[in-house]
Amino acid sequence: MFSNLAFAIGEGDCLHVTGPNGCGKTSLLRVLSGMSLSESGDVRWDGTRIDRDRGTFNQAVFYVGHREGLKAHLSAVENLQFDLGIRRSFDQADIDAALERLAVTHCAHLPVRVLSAGQKRRVALARAVAAKSRLWILDEPFTNLDVAGRDLISHLLDDHLSGGGLAVVAAHHDLPLRAGRRVPLEIS
Amino acid sequence: MENVGIFTAAARLVERDLKVIFRHVSEALNPLVFFVVVATLFPLATSPDAALLRDMAPGVVWVAALLSSTLALDSLFKADMDDGTMEQLALSPQPLAWLLLAKIVTHWVVSGLPLVLIAPLVARGFFLPTEAILPMMLALALGTPTLSLIGAVGAALTAGVRRGGALLSLLVLPLSLPTMIFGARATDLAGLGEDPSGPLYLLAALLFLTLSLAPLAAAAAIRISLD
Amino acid sequence: MKPRRQRLVLVVMIVVGVGIATGFALRALQENLLYFYSPTQVAEGEPPEGRKFRVGGLVTPGSVNRTEGALDVSFDLTDNNTTVTVAYAGILPDLFREGQGIIAHGRMNGDGVFVAEEVLAKHDENYMPPEVAEALDQVHGKDSGP
Amino acid sequence: MWKAFVRWFHRMASPPHFYAAASRWTPWFFWSAIIVIAICAYGGLVLAPADYQQGDGFRIIYAHVPSAWMSLFVYVNMAIAAAIGLIWRIKLAHAVAASCAPIGASFTFLALATGSIWGKPMWGTWWVWDARLTSELILLFLYIGYMALRSAMEEPSRADRASAVLAIVGVVNVPIIHYSVVWWNTLHQGPTVSKIGEPSITWAMLWPMLGMMVGFMLFFGAILLTRVRGEVLARERNSKWIKEVAVS
Numbered sequence: 001m002f003s004n005l006a007f008a009i010g011e012g013d014c015l016h017v018t019g020p021n022g023c024g025k026t027s028l029l030r031v032l033s034g035m036s037l038s039e040s041g042d043v044r045w046d047g048t049r050i051d052r053d054r055g056t057f058n059q060a061v062f063y064v065g066h067r068e069g070l071k072a073h074l075s076a077v078e079n080l081q082f083d084l085g086i087r088r089s090f091d092q093a094d095i096d097a098a099l100e101r102l103a104v105t106h107c108a109h110l111p112v113r114v115l116s117a118g119q120k121r122r123v124a125l126a127r128a129v130a131a132k133s134r135l136w137i138l139d140e141p142f143t144n145l146d147v148a149g150r151d152l153i154s155h156l157l158d159d160h161l162s163g164g165g166l167a168v169v170a171a172h173h174d175l176p177l178r179a180g181r182r183v184p185l186e187i188s
Numbered sequence: 189m190e191n192v193g194i195f196t197a198a199a200r201l202v203e204r205d206l207k208v209i210f211r212h213v214s215e216a217l218n219p220l221v222f223f224v225v226v227a228t229l230f231p232l233a234t235s236p237d238a239a240l241l242r243d244m245a246p247g248v249v250w251v252a253a254l255l256s257s258t259l260a261l262d263s264l265f266k267a268d269m270d271d272g273t274m275e276q277l278a279l280s281p282q283p284l285a286w287l288l289l290a291k292i293v294t295h296w297v298v299s300g301l302p303l304v305l306i307a308p309l310v311a312r313g314f315f316l317p318t319e320a321i322l323p324m325m326l327a328l329a330l331g332t333p334t335l336s337l338i339g340a341v342g343a344a345l346t347a348g349v350r351r352g353g354a355l356l357s358l359l360v361l362p363l364s365l366p367t368m369i370f371g372a373r374a375t376d377l378a379g380l381g382e383d384p385s386g387p388l389y390l391l392a393a394l395l396f397l398t399l400s401l402a403p404l405a406a407a408a409a410i411r412i413s414l415d
Numbered sequence: 416m417k418p419r420r421q422r423l424v425l426v427v428m429i430v431v432g433v434g435i436a437t438g439f440a441l442r443a444l445q446e447n448l449l450y451f452y453s454p455t456q457v458a459e460g461e462p463p464e465g466r467k468f469r470v471g472g473l474v475t476p477g478s479v480n481r482t483e484g485a486l487d488v489s490f491d492l493t494d495n496n497t498t499v500t501v502a503y504a505g506i507l508p509d510l511f512r513e514g515q516g517i518i519a520h521g522r523m524n525g526d527g528v529f530v531a532e533e534v535l536a537k538h539d540e541n542y543m544p545p546e547v548a549e550a551l552d553q554v555h556g557k558d559s560g561p
Numbered sequence: 562m563w564k565a566f567v568r569w570f571h572r573m574a575s576p577p578h579f580y581a582a583a584s585r586w587t588p589w590f591f592w593s594a595i596i597v598i599a600i601c602a603y604g605g606l607v608l609a610p611a612d613y614q615q616g617d618g619f620r621i622i623y624a625h626v627p628s629a630w631m632s633l634f635v636y637v638n639m640a641i642a643a644a645i646g647l648i649w650r651i652k653l654a655h656a657v658a659a660s661c662a663p664i665g666a667s668f669t670f671l672a673l674a675t676g677s678i679w680g681k682p683m684w685g686t687w688w689v690w691d692a693r694l695t696s697e698l699i700l701l702f703l704y705i706g707y708m709a710l711r712s713a714m715e716e717p718s719r720a721d722r723a724s725a726v727l728a729i730v731g732v733v734n735v736p737i738i739h740y741s742v743v744w745w746n747t748l749h750q751g752p753t754v755s756k757i758g759e760p761s762i763t764w765a766m767l768w769p770m771l772g773m774m775v776g777f778m779l780f781f782g783a784i785l786l787t788r789v790r791g792e793v794l795a796r797e798r799n800s801k802w803i804k805e806v807a808v809s
Contacts, residue, residue, distance in 0.1 A: 345723050345727060349713045358706045359727065363703075363730065405730050413723070415718075
């Protein structure tokens with residue numbers, strides 16, 4: 001699908017992957033997250049190949065894909081409790097703060113299946129905030145979001161990057177960043 | 189910010205899966221009902237003759253258990269694949285094989301354990317002698333988790349295939365035959381008033397073997413299905 | 416727990432699991448997994464009463480009685496210790512002959528006769544030309560057995 | 562020695578090399594298989610004496626035993642190729658595994674058919690639910706399942722890896738089949754050939770059977786190479802070397 005890609009990002013960098021539909025943005029993100037195998041080449045985290053030490057890499061990464069990865073029959077809070085719970089010990093305050101930040105507190109206790117597509121997206125992103133992972137891999141995070149929502153995500157990214165975080169974002173939108181360094185990568 | 193151990197993580201996964209199951213419990217009961225209905229078919233298709241039914245009882249119980257456990261497999265990983273939560277499990281810091289084992293155990297508790305508990309009722313309906321009931325339950329308790337574990341590998345392989353139901357049965361049933369053979373044999377021996385310990389030991393051996401290896405194969409298969 | 420230790424725990428659990436499985440398998444092999452009863456076991460009343468079971472043994476030479484004009488046949492089955500009489504109505508397999516190992520499937524009747532519904536020949540592991548078999552016979556008698 | 566082998570192995574893993582080499586080897590395998598099978602058929606059907614109990618009926622072992630043996634051998638081969646493909650991510654190994662399945666299924670079917678034909682005069686019935694025959698039947702199901710899984714997956718690389726996992730899981734079943742004669746004491750005879758100690762089969766009967774096994778192996782080699790060549794052509798149809806091969 002694509003070949004001859006080589007890049008490295010460090011703290012405060014945001015890799016912005018762009019390109020037309022079907023060019024392999026999602027595939028690239030899945031390779032970077034360790035979910036897919038690349039035909040050749042490798043992905044390294046802190047100098048170690050990610051398939052050699054998945055535990056460490058996965059602890060540091062949070063991936064939000066096309067599918068939100070939320071259990072429809074559980075509430076937003078329950079979903080977050082689980083996703084954080086299998087990663088690390090956590091406080092309820094972390095979850096509440098993250099949901100607050102994404103402005104979905106009012107529906108935090110409803111089953112996810114009754115939420116709107118935009119609200120689900122926000123809950124999914126709240127997980128990335130609550131998990132406090134160093135690297136965010138976001139596949140089209142702006143889908144289904146209103147203007148306020150998009151603005152909110154940009155601000156979240158700003159905060160994440162200025163706190164020394166890393167991000168890989170696939171989006172055919174512009175990515176207005178006020179903090180951090182945008183590393184553009186266009187796949188054709 | 190402290191990492192959690194594998195046991196805490198497994199406990200949280202079990203808790204989540206149970207919550208999801210109990211919020212639409214009617215679906216979880218289907219395999220159990222299926223088990224009873226399949227068993228009911230045999231006297232209707234053959235005859236209500238007590239001697240015949242008693243001879244058939246171990247086979248009927250085990251064939252029904254095998255079919256109902258295969259039917260239940262469809263819900264094991266499919267839902268998680270569809271809503272994307274399997275991706276999150278695969279990307280969690282915990283070993284995927286371990287998490288899948290926790291899922292399989294939960295699945296067995298919900299779909300396999302009730303079979304073990306209701307089997308005496310079916311067996312009595314087939315005039316299986318009373319003294320054979322306990323060995324039969326023991327055989328089912330050892331055998332049905334093995335069926336779930338073997339089935340999990342098949343379910344993981346077909347998780348990415350559209351309409352993989354028939355394919356899943358084709359993959360899983362041949363691999364499950366030894367379990368069924370030993371299970372039915374143990375039940376049969378107990379029904380004849382003989383010592384069923386030989387096949388019971390073999391069932392235990394199969395259970396521990398699949399318990400150690402099946403989650404690894406299932407994890408490899410899930411990663412392939414996610415790719 | 417460090418990831419490295421977690422992995423170690425998992426590996427140990429797998430090894431222990433396979434070890435336990437091997438232990439159970441070996442234990443099972445010590446158990447009697449036999450599929451048929453010997454005439455001695457039948458004489459001692461081990462097979463359940465009134466149920467179908469299998470009995471295996473050698474056909475006692477000179478014991479085969481055929482009913483004229485019918486398929487009925489009766490013969491004695493021995494394990495060189497005890498004998499049980501078998502009655503059967505049907506065509507016997509080619510390999511059925513005196514001294515040959517067979518397995519009969521059926522149940523006991525009230526008179527201590529085993530009424531077979533099916534007779535199967537159990538052929539042995541030896542392949543040899545007839546002359547060799549004859550020569551062996553002359554040396555130490557017919558000794559084909561299960 | 563080892564280094565030379567590794568170098569050879571790596572070279573063979575490249576499709577154009579393999580394709581060329583396979584084209585050269587196939588006729589050798591094929592004709593030697595024909596010759597060996599013809600000689601052993603004569604040895605088994607004409608030269609070998611009749612059995613003291615089974616008469617001429619035993620001669621079917623010259624087809625039955627080698628095909629039963631091949632059914633297992635091919636499955637193990639398939640699983641090994643699949644494992645190599647999965648671990649070292651060699652596509653050619655996956656092509657070999659994929660090519661093994663239909664051949665193995667055919668041998669399994671042949672073993673079942675000849676076993677059944679043999680069973681009629683020997684046991685008095687076409688089919689006995691004995692351990693070996695039943696396991697052979699399960700083996701056939703395993704082959705069918707493998708092929709079904711492969712055809713259900715649209716993406717070749719995913720089909721390769723998923724079916725490889727299945728082959729490796731299934732291979733656990735193969736020792737159960739092999740030792741089933743020991744485990745479940747049933748009607749079938751023990752494994753005659755591998756019996757240690759006093760030979761229970763005379764040389765005149767034995768050599769055609771061993772030769773038949775060699776002949777079947779050679780035949781398998783010829784068919785496998787042909788199938789893998791087809792597989793490679795299908796998989797690499799867009800690459801440049803194929804066009805060169807096709808033109809020449």
